[in-house]
Amino acid sequence: MAVQQAPSQLGRIICLFGFLLLFHSGYSTFEHLSYLKAVDGHEAGLPLDITIELLMSVALFGLGIVLVADDFKEILMETEMAKQSIESLDARPSFYSFNHRGRAVFRNVVLKD
Amino acid sequence: MSGQQINPDDALYVDMYIAKNSQTMTFIRSSYSAILGLAAGTLGLTNWSGFIFYFLGSAFLSLLIFLVKAKGNPSPYFRQPLDVFTEGVLGGMLSYILFWTLLYGIIHVYD
Structure with a gap:
Protein backbone atom coordinates (compact mmCIF):
# COMPACT_ATOMS: atom_id res chain seq x y z
CA MET A 1 0.00 0.00 0.00
CA ALA A 2 1.10 3.53 -0.58
CA VAL A 3 2.69 5.47 2.25
CA GLN A 4 0.29 7.19 4.63
CA GLN A 5 0.72 10.91 4.82
CA ALA A 6 0.49 12.81 8.09
CA PRO A 7 -3.08 14.00 8.78
CA SER A 8 -3.59 17.75 8.62
CA GLN A 9 -3.53 19.51 12.00
CA LEU A 10 -6.23 21.97 10.91
CA GLY A 11 -8.57 19.09 10.17
CA ARG A 12 -7.93 17.59 13.60
CA ILE A 13 -8.69 20.86 15.35
CA ILE A 14 -11.91 21.27 13.35
CA CYS A 15 -12.90 17.71 14.30
CA LEU A 16 -12.22 18.50 17.95
CA PHE A 17 -14.51 21.55 17.82
CA GLY A 18 -17.15 19.48 16.06
CA PHE A 19 -16.94 16.85 18.77
CA LEU A 20 -17.27 19.42 21.56
CA LEU A 21 -20.34 20.96 19.88
CA LEU A 22 -21.86 17.51 19.32
CA PHE A 23 -21.26 16.48 22.92
CA HIS A 24 -22.68 19.72 24.28
CA SER A 25 -25.78 19.56 22.14
CA GLY A 26 -26.34 15.93 23.12
CA TYR A 27 -26.10 16.87 26.78
CA SER A 28 -28.43 19.84 26.26
CA THR A 29 -30.98 17.57 24.62
CA PHE A 30 -30.83 15.19 27.55
CA GLU A 31 -31.26 18.07 29.99
CA HIS A 32 -34.19 19.49 28.00
CA LEU A 33 -35.95 16.13 28.02
CA SER A 34 -35.39 15.70 31.75
CA TYR A 35 -36.86 19.18 32.31
CA LEU A 36 -39.91 18.35 30.21
CA LYS A 37 -40.41 15.17 32.21
CA ALA A 38 -40.12 17.06 35.50
CA VAL A 39 -42.78 19.62 34.55
CA ASP A 40 -44.95 17.04 32.75
CA GLY A 41 -44.62 18.82 29.44
CA HIS A 42 -45.15 17.26 26.04
CA GLU A 43 -42.22 16.65 23.76
CA ALA A 44 -42.78 18.94 20.79
CA GLY A 45 -39.47 18.93 18.92
CA LEU A 46 -36.10 20.15 20.12
CA PRO A 47 -35.42 23.84 20.80
CA LEU A 48 -34.07 25.66 17.78
CA ASP A 49 -30.67 26.49 19.32
CA ILE A 50 -29.87 22.83 19.99
CA THR A 51 -30.85 21.88 16.45
CA ILE A 52 -28.65 24.62 14.99
CA GLU A 53 -25.74 23.56 17.24
CA LEU A 54 -26.10 19.95 16.07
CA LEU A 55 -26.22 20.85 12.39
CA MET A 56 -23.19 23.10 12.84
CA SER A 57 -21.22 20.29 14.47
CA VAL A 58 -22.18 17.93 11.64
CA ALA A 59 -20.99 20.48 9.09
CA LEU A 60 -17.72 21.02 11.00
CA PHE A 61 -17.12 17.29 11.20
CA GLY A 62 -17.64 16.94 7.45
CA LEU A 63 -14.98 19.54 6.74
CA GLY A 64 -12.63 18.09 9.38
CA ILE A 65 -12.85 14.50 8.17
CA VAL A 66 -12.36 15.53 4.55
CA LEU A 67 -9.23 17.47 5.57
CA VAL A 68 -7.86 14.65 7.73
CA ALA A 69 -8.21 11.93 5.08
CA ASP A 70 -5.36 11.25 2.66
CA ASP A 71 -5.26 13.02 -0.67
CA PHE A 72 -6.44 11.17 -3.75
CA LYS A 73 -3.84 9.64 -6.05
CA GLU A 74 -4.01 10.10 -9.80
CA ILE A 75 -4.85 6.67 -11.16
CA LEU A 76 -3.77 7.07 -14.79
CA MET A 77 -0.70 4.97 -15.62
CA GLU A 78 0.45 7.78 -17.91
CA THR A 79 0.86 10.35 -15.11
CA GLU A 80 2.48 7.74 -12.84
CA MET A 81 5.05 6.82 -15.50
CA ALA A 82 5.85 10.46 -16.14
CA LYS A 83 7.07 10.74 -12.54
CA GLN A 84 9.50 7.80 -12.75
CA SER A 85 13.06 7.98 -14.04
CA ILE A 86 14.46 5.71 -16.76
CA GLU A 87 16.79 4.01 -14.23
CA SER A 88 13.87 2.62 -12.26
CA LEU A 89 12.51 1.07 -15.45
CA ASP A 90 15.89 -0.49 -16.35
CA ALA A 91 16.20 -2.11 -12.93
CA ARG A 92 13.17 -4.36 -13.33
CA PRO A 93 13.65 -8.10 -12.63
CA SER A 94 13.43 -9.26 -16.25
CA PHE A 95 16.68 -7.43 -16.97
CA TYR A 96 18.64 -9.32 -14.31
CA SER A 97 21.26 -11.62 -15.83
CA PHE A 98 22.91 -14.41 -13.86
CA ASN A 99 24.76 -16.25 -16.66
CA HIS A 100 27.30 -13.67 -17.66
CA ARG A 101 31.01 -13.80 -18.45
CA GLY A 102 32.03 -12.59 -14.98
CA ARG A 103 32.47 -16.17 -13.82
CA ALA A 104 35.25 -16.75 -16.38
CA VAL A 105 36.85 -13.32 -16.21
CA PHE A 106 37.19 -13.14 -12.44
CA ARG A 107 38.09 -16.82 -11.91
CA ASN A 108 41.63 -16.03 -10.71
CA VAL A 109 40.75 -13.05 -8.56
CA VAL A 110 41.42 -13.71 -4.89
CA LEU A 111 39.28 -11.69 -2.54
CA LYS A 112 41.06 -10.26 0.46
CA ASP A 113 39.69 -11.18 3.83
CA MET B 1 -1.02 -15.65 -25.33
CA SER B 2 -3.24 -18.69 -25.54
CA GLY B 3 -6.69 -18.37 -24.08
CA GLN B 4 -5.87 -15.38 -21.90
CA GLN B 5 -7.93 -12.28 -22.35
CA ILE B 6 -6.01 -9.05 -21.90
CA ASN B 7 -8.04 -6.25 -20.42
CA PRO B 8 -6.91 -2.98 -22.00
CA ASP B 9 -7.75 -1.15 -18.77
CA ASP B 10 -4.94 -3.02 -16.98
CA ALA B 11 -2.32 -0.94 -18.71
CA LEU B 12 -4.31 2.26 -18.40
CA TYR B 13 -4.66 2.55 -14.62
CA VAL B 14 -2.44 1.92 -11.59
CA ASP B 15 -4.36 -0.70 -9.58
CA MET B 16 -2.70 0.22 -6.30
CA TYR B 17 -3.90 3.82 -6.56
CA ILE B 18 -7.45 2.77 -7.44
CA ALA B 19 -7.47 0.67 -4.25
CA LYS B 20 -5.92 3.54 -2.28
CA ASN B 21 -8.57 6.01 -3.46
CA SER B 22 -11.43 3.69 -2.63
CA GLN B 23 -9.87 3.10 0.79
CA THR B 24 -9.81 6.87 1.37
CA MET B 25 -13.44 7.12 0.27
CA THR B 26 -14.44 4.31 2.62
CA PHE B 27 -12.64 6.02 5.51
CA ILE B 28 -14.40 9.35 4.89
CA ARG B 29 -17.83 7.81 4.34
CA SER B 30 -17.80 5.46 7.31
CA SER B 31 -16.52 8.05 9.78
CA TYR B 32 -19.06 10.58 8.59
CA SER B 33 -21.91 8.04 8.72
CA LEU B 38 -24.99 10.45 16.38
CA ALA B 39 -26.71 13.65 15.19
CA ALA B 40 -29.82 11.81 13.99
CA GLY B 41 -30.14 9.95 17.29
CA THR B 42 -29.77 13.18 19.25
CA LEU B 43 -32.37 14.92 17.10
CA GLY B 44 -34.72 12.02 17.79
CA LEU B 45 -35.47 11.27 14.17
CA THR B 46 -37.61 8.23 13.49
CA ASN B 47 -38.64 6.26 10.42
CA TRP B 48 -38.13 7.81 6.99
CA SER B 49 -36.95 11.17 8.28
CA GLY B 50 -33.78 9.43 9.52
CA PHE B 51 -33.01 7.99 6.11
CA ILE B 52 -33.77 11.30 4.42
CA PHE B 53 -31.37 12.95 6.88
CA TYR B 54 -28.71 10.38 5.95
CA PHE B 55 -29.05 11.01 2.25
CA LEU B 56 -28.99 14.79 2.73
CA GLY B 57 -25.87 14.43 4.88
CA SER B 58 -24.20 12.19 2.31
CA ALA B 59 -25.00 14.66 -0.44
CA PHE B 60 -23.37 17.39 1.64
CA LEU B 61 -20.32 15.17 2.20
CA SER B 62 -20.11 14.32 -1.50
CA LEU B 63 -20.11 18.00 -2.28
CA LEU B 64 -17.29 18.56 0.24
CA ILE B 65 -15.23 15.71 -1.23
CA PHE B 66 -15.85 17.03 -4.71
CA LEU B 67 -14.77 20.56 -3.81
CA VAL B 68 -11.99 19.98 -1.23
CA LYS B 69 -10.49 16.55 -1.98
CA ALA B 70 -10.93 16.39 -5.75
CA LYS B 71 -10.59 20.17 -6.21
CA SER B 95 -22.83 2.21 10.69
CA TYR B 96 -25.29 5.11 10.42
CA ILE B 97 -28.15 2.91 11.66
CA LEU B 98 -25.95 1.52 14.44
CA PHE B 99 -25.10 4.94 15.90
CA TRP B 100 -28.57 6.36 15.20
CA THR B 101 -30.27 3.67 17.28
CA ILE B 106 -29.40 6.70 25.23
CA ILE B 107 -31.09 10.09 25.00
CA HIS B 108 -34.76 9.51 24.16
CA VAL B 109 -35.60 6.08 25.52
CA TYR B 110 -33.58 5.23 28.64
CA ASP B 111 -33.42 8.54 30.44
Missing part, protein backbone atom coordinates in the same frame (compact mmCIF):
# COMPACT_ATOMS: atom_id res chain seq x y z
CA ALA B 34 -21.11 7.48 12.38
CA ILE B 35 -21.24 11.24 13.03
CA LEU B 36 -24.50 11.60 11.09
CA GLY B 37 -25.91 8.71 13.11
CA GLY B 72 -13.61 20.31 -8.50
CA ASN B 73 -12.28 17.80 -11.01
CA PRO B 74 -12.71 14.12 -10.05
CA SER B 75 -11.77 12.57 -13.39
CA PRO B 76 -8.02 11.94 -12.68
CA TYR B 77 -8.89 10.07 -9.48
CA PHE B 78 -11.76 7.75 -10.45
CA ARG B 79 -12.54 5.53 -13.39
CA GLN B 80 -16.00 7.04 -13.59
CA PRO B 81 -16.04 10.66 -12.39
CA LEU B 82 -19.52 10.16 -10.84
CA ASP B 83 -18.03 7.62 -8.40
CA VAL B 84 -17.10 10.54 -6.18
CA PHE B 85 -20.81 11.00 -5.40
CA THR B 86 -21.86 7.37 -5.07
CA GLU B 87 -18.96 5.27 -3.75
CA GLY B 88 -19.58 3.90 -0.26
CA VAL B 89 -22.95 5.59 0.35
CA LEU B 90 -24.86 2.35 0.95
CA GLY B 91 -21.98 0.78 2.90
CA GLY B 92 -21.96 3.69 5.33
CA MET B 93 -25.66 3.28 6.01
CA LEU B 94 -25.04 0.28 8.29
CA LEU B 102 -27.56 3.85 19.96
CA LEU B 103 -27.93 7.59 20.58
CA TYR B 104 -31.72 7.48 20.21
CA GLY B 105 -31.76 4.83 22.90
Whole structure:
Protein backbone atom coordinates (compact mmCIF):
# COMPACT_ATOMS: atom_id res chain seq x y z
CA MET A 1 0.00 0.00 0.00
CA ALA A 2 1.10 3.53 -0.58
CA VAL A 3 2.69 5.47 2.25
CA GLN A 4 0.29 7.19 4.63
CA GLN A 5 0.72 10.91 4.82
CA ALA A 6 0.49 12.81 8.09
CA PRO A 7 -3.08 14.00 8.78
CA SER A 8 -3.59 17.75 8.62
CA GLN A 9 -3.53 19.51 12.00
CA LEU A 10 -6.23 21.97 10.91
CA GLY A 11 -8.57 19.09 10.17
CA ARG A 12 -7.93 17.59 13.60
CA ILE A 13 -8.69 20.86 15.35
CA ILE A 14 -11.91 21.27 13.35
CA CYS A 15 -12.90 17.71 14.30
CA LEU A 16 -12.22 18.50 17.95
CA PHE A 17 -14.51 21.55 17.82
CA GLY A 18 -17.15 19.48 16.06
CA PHE A 19 -16.94 16.85 18.77
CA LEU A 20 -17.27 19.42 21.56
CA LEU A 21 -20.34 20.96 19.88
CA LEU A 22 -21.86 17.51 19.32
CA PHE A 23 -21.26 16.48 22.92
CA HIS A 24 -22.68 19.72 24.28
CA SER A 25 -25.78 19.56 22.14
CA GLY A 26 -26.34 15.93 23.12
CA TYR A 27 -26.10 16.87 26.78
CA SER A 28 -28.43 19.84 26.26
CA THR A 29 -30.98 17.57 24.62
CA PHE A 30 -30.83 15.19 27.55
CA GLU A 31 -31.26 18.07 29.99
CA HIS A 32 -34.19 19.49 28.00
CA LEU A 33 -35.95 16.13 28.02
CA SER A 34 -35.39 15.70 31.75
CA TYR A 35 -36.86 19.18 32.31
CA LEU A 36 -39.91 18.35 30.21
CA LYS A 37 -40.41 15.17 32.21
CA ALA A 38 -40.12 17.06 35.50
CA VAL A 39 -42.78 19.62 34.55
CA ASP A 40 -44.95 17.04 32.75
CA GLY A 41 -44.62 18.82 29.44
CA HIS A 42 -45.15 17.26 26.04
CA GLU A 43 -42.22 16.65 23.76
CA ALA A 44 -42.78 18.94 20.79
CA GLY A 45 -39.47 18.93 18.92
CA LEU A 46 -36.10 20.15 20.12
CA PRO A 47 -35.42 23.84 20.80
CA LEU A 48 -34.07 25.66 17.78
CA ASP A 49 -30.67 26.49 19.32
CA ILE A 50 -29.87 22.83 19.99
CA THR A 51 -30.85 21.88 16.45
CA ILE A 52 -28.65 24.62 14.99
CA GLU A 53 -25.74 23.56 17.24
CA LEU A 54 -26.10 19.95 16.07
CA LEU A 55 -26.22 20.85 12.39
CA MET A 56 -23.19 23.10 12.84
CA SER A 57 -21.22 20.29 14.47
CA VAL A 58 -22.18 17.93 11.64
CA ALA A 59 -20.99 20.48 9.09
CA LEU A 60 -17.72 21.02 11.00
CA PHE A 61 -17.12 17.29 11.20
CA GLY A 62 -17.64 16.94 7.45
CA LEU A 63 -14.98 19.54 6.74
CA GLY A 64 -12.63 18.09 9.38
CA ILE A 65 -12.85 14.50 8.17
CA VAL A 66 -12.36 15.53 4.55
CA LEU A 67 -9.23 17.47 5.57
CA VAL A 68 -7.86 14.65 7.73
CA ALA A 69 -8.21 11.93 5.08
CA ASP A 70 -5.36 11.25 2.66
CA ASP A 71 -5.26 13.02 -0.67
CA PHE A 72 -6.44 11.17 -3.75
CA LYS A 73 -3.84 9.64 -6.05
CA GLU A 74 -4.01 10.10 -9.80
CA ILE A 75 -4.85 6.67 -11.16
CA LEU A 76 -3.77 7.07 -14.79
CA MET A 77 -0.70 4.97 -15.62
CA GLU A 78 0.45 7.78 -17.91
CA THR A 79 0.86 10.35 -15.11
CA GLU A 80 2.48 7.74 -12.84
CA MET A 81 5.05 6.82 -15.50
CA ALA A 82 5.85 10.46 -16.14
CA LYS A 83 7.07 10.74 -12.54
CA GLN A 84 9.50 7.80 -12.75
CA SER A 85 13.06 7.98 -14.04
CA ILE A 86 14.46 5.71 -16.76
CA GLU A 87 16.79 4.01 -14.23
CA SER A 88 13.87 2.62 -12.26
CA LEU A 89 12.51 1.07 -15.45
CA ASP A 90 15.89 -0.49 -16.35
CA ALA A 91 16.20 -2.11 -12.93
CA ARG A 92 13.17 -4.36 -13.33
CA PRO A 93 13.65 -8.10 -12.63
CA SER A 94 13.43 -9.26 -16.25
CA PHE A 95 16.68 -7.43 -16.97
CA TYR A 96 18.64 -9.32 -14.31
CA SER A 97 21.26 -11.62 -15.83
CA PHE A 98 22.91 -14.41 -13.86
CA ASN A 99 24.76 -16.25 -16.66
CA HIS A 100 27.30 -13.67 -17.66
CA ARG A 101 31.01 -13.80 -18.45
CA GLY A 102 32.03 -12.59 -14.98
CA ARG A 103 32.47 -16.17 -13.82
CA ALA A 104 35.25 -16.75 -16.38
CA VAL A 105 36.85 -13.32 -16.21
CA PHE A 106 37.19 -13.14 -12.44
CA ARG A 107 38.09 -16.82 -11.91
CA ASN A 108 41.63 -16.03 -10.71
CA VAL A 109 40.75 -13.05 -8.56
CA VAL A 110 41.42 -13.71 -4.89
CA LEU A 111 39.28 -11.69 -2.54
CA LYS A 112 41.06 -10.26 0.46
CA ASP A 113 39.69 -11.18 3.83
CA MET B 1 -1.02 -15.65 -25.33
CA SER B 2 -3.24 -18.69 -25.54
CA GLY B 3 -6.69 -18.37 -24.08
CA GLN B 4 -5.87 -15.38 -21.90
CA GLN B 5 -7.93 -12.28 -22.35
CA ILE B 6 -6.01 -9.05 -21.90
CA ASN B 7 -8.04 -6.25 -20.42
CA PRO B 8 -6.91 -2.98 -22.00
CA ASP B 9 -7.75 -1.15 -18.77
CA ASP B 10 -4.94 -3.02 -16.98
CA ALA B 11 -2.32 -0.94 -18.71
CA LEU B 12 -4.31 2.26 -18.40
CA TYR B 13 -4.66 2.55 -14.62
CA VAL B 14 -2.44 1.92 -11.59
CA ASP B 15 -4.36 -0.70 -9.58
CA MET B 16 -2.70 0.22 -6.30
CA TYR B 17 -3.90 3.82 -6.56
CA ILE B 18 -7.45 2.77 -7.44
CA ALA B 19 -7.47 0.67 -4.25
CA LYS B 20 -5.92 3.54 -2.28
CA ASN B 21 -8.57 6.01 -3.46
CA SER B 22 -11.43 3.69 -2.63
CA GLN B 23 -9.87 3.10 0.79
CA THR B 24 -9.81 6.87 1.37
CA MET B 25 -13.44 7.12 0.27
CA THR B 26 -14.44 4.31 2.62
CA PHE B 27 -12.64 6.02 5.51
CA ILE B 28 -14.40 9.35 4.89
CA ARG B 29 -17.83 7.81 4.34
CA SER B 30 -17.80 5.46 7.31
CA SER B 31 -16.52 8.05 9.78
CA TYR B 32 -19.06 10.58 8.59
CA SER B 33 -21.91 8.04 8.72
CA ALA B 34 -21.11 7.48 12.38
CA ILE B 35 -21.24 11.24 13.03
CA LEU B 36 -24.50 11.60 11.09
CA GLY B 37 -25.91 8.71 13.11
CA LEU B 38 -24.99 10.45 16.38
CA ALA B 39 -26.71 13.65 15.19
CA ALA B 40 -29.82 11.81 13.99
CA GLY B 41 -30.14 9.95 17.29
CA THR B 42 -29.77 13.18 19.25
CA LEU B 43 -32.37 14.92 17.10
CA GLY B 44 -34.72 12.02 17.79
CA LEU B 45 -35.47 11.27 14.17
CA THR B 46 -37.61 8.23 13.49
CA ASN B 47 -38.64 6.26 10.42
CA TRP B 48 -38.13 7.81 6.99
CA SER B 49 -36.95 11.17 8.28
CA GLY B 50 -33.78 9.43 9.52
CA PHE B 51 -33.01 7.99 6.11
CA ILE B 52 -33.77 11.30 4.42
CA PHE B 53 -31.37 12.95 6.88
CA TYR B 54 -28.71 10.38 5.95
CA PHE B 55 -29.05 11.01 2.25
CA LEU B 56 -28.99 14.79 2.73
CA GLY B 57 -25.87 14.43 4.88
CA SER B 58 -24.20 12.19 2.31
CA ALA B 59 -25.00 14.66 -0.44
CA PHE B 60 -23.37 17.39 1.64
CA LEU B 61 -20.32 15.17 2.20
CA SER B 62 -20.11 14.32 -1.50
CA LEU B 63 -20.11 18.00 -2.28
CA LEU B 64 -17.29 18.56 0.24
CA ILE B 65 -15.23 15.71 -1.23
CA PHE B 66 -15.85 17.03 -4.71
CA LEU B 67 -14.77 20.56 -3.81
CA VAL B 68 -11.99 19.98 -1.23
CA LYS B 69 -10.49 16.55 -1.98
CA ALA B 70 -10.93 16.39 -5.75
CA LYS B 71 -10.59 20.17 -6.21
CA GLY B 72 -13.61 20.31 -8.50
CA ASN B 73 -12.28 17.80 -11.01
CA PRO B 74 -12.71 14.12 -10.05
CA SER B 75 -11.77 12.57 -13.39
CA PRO B 76 -8.02 11.94 -12.68
CA TYR B 77 -8.89 10.07 -9.48
CA PHE B 78 -11.76 7.75 -10.45
CA ARG B 79 -12.54 5.53 -13.39
CA GLN B 80 -16.00 7.04 -13.59
CA PRO B 81 -16.04 10.66 -12.39
CA LEU B 82 -19.52 10.16 -10.84
CA ASP B 83 -18.03 7.62 -8.40
CA VAL B 84 -17.10 10.54 -6.18
CA PHE B 85 -20.81 11.00 -5.40
CA THR B 86 -21.86 7.37 -5.07
CA GLU B 87 -18.96 5.27 -3.75
CA GLY B 88 -19.58 3.90 -0.26
CA VAL B 89 -22.95 5.59 0.35
CA LEU B 90 -24.86 2.35 0.95
CA GLY B 91 -21.98 0.78 2.90
CA GLY B 92 -21.96 3.69 5.33
CA MET B 93 -25.66 3.28 6.01
CA LEU B 94 -25.04 0.28 8.29
CA SER B 95 -22.83 2.21 10.69
CA TYR B 96 -25.29 5.11 10.42
CA ILE B 97 -28.15 2.91 11.66
CA LEU B 98 -25.95 1.52 14.44
CA PHE B 99 -25.10 4.94 15.90
CA TRP B 100 -28.57 6.36 15.20
CA THR B 101 -30.27 3.67 17.28
CA LEU B 102 -27.56 3.85 19.96
CA LEU B 103 -27.93 7.59 20.58
CA TYR B 104 -31.72 7.48 20.21
CA GLY B 105 -31.76 4.83 22.90
CA ILE B 106 -29.40 6.70 25.23
CA ILE B 107 -31.09 10.09 25.00
CA HIS B 108 -34.76 9.51 24.16
CA VAL B 109 -35.60 6.08 25.52
CA TYR B 110 -33.58 5.23 28.64
CA ASP B 111 -33.42 8.54 30.44
